[in-house]
Amino acid sequence: MKWTRAVHHLAELAEKCGELPASFFRFQVVELWVFGDLLDVPKDLDIIEVALVTDLPVDEVPWMTEPVGAEHWANSTRLSRNPFTARWRSKDAPVWNHRIERPALIWSAADGIDEEALVAVGDGTAELVRQAAPTTEELRRRVDDELAVSLAALRRANQDYTDRRWAPGKLTPHSDALWRTTSGYLDLLDAK
DSSP states (O other), rough: HHHHHHHHHHHHHHHHHHHHOOTTSSSSEEEEEEGGGGGSSSOOOOOOEEEESSSOOOGOOOTTTTOHHHHHHHHHHHHTTEEEEEEEEESSSOOOSSSSSSSEEEEEEEEEEOOHHHHHHHHTTGTTSSEEEEEEEHHHHHHHHHHHHHHHHHHHHHHHHHHTTHHHHHHOOHHHHHHHHHHHHHHHHOOO
């Protein structure tokens, strides 16, 4: 997709974040961050990478998983119909990690759309609005913290799948959750 189209999609998502009613979902998105290639110089892109920060506790949003209700939220905001890769995060931990490098805040529930950041992304000058890079030690601690959360989530997802394996009803939601949790855990393990 063209750079301008990608920025348009990002701006639309930021607007949608501010329009959703607070009581409509099990959780609230409180921040929208962008990271990856859209923070580089203007060029054609395949995907827009965003981090969606929720009001959920850390253990409900382990790395590369989706909180309960995320699919409904994605459909309501058109996130699922546009070229986004979304990473769900908790407000109780830093948004950045080994994959979300120096993100830029685009929208927050507290302040709305950050027009300066959106213009900088559109102009290809996002370097001016990106977070500072963590030190090597901060990044190591961040990965260690996420790995502990991810391992606990993997154990829960595995038990949930095991408990429902032969029970009536669809197994797909549980197998998908186990797959996402496993993928996140392995990704973090590889980052160590």
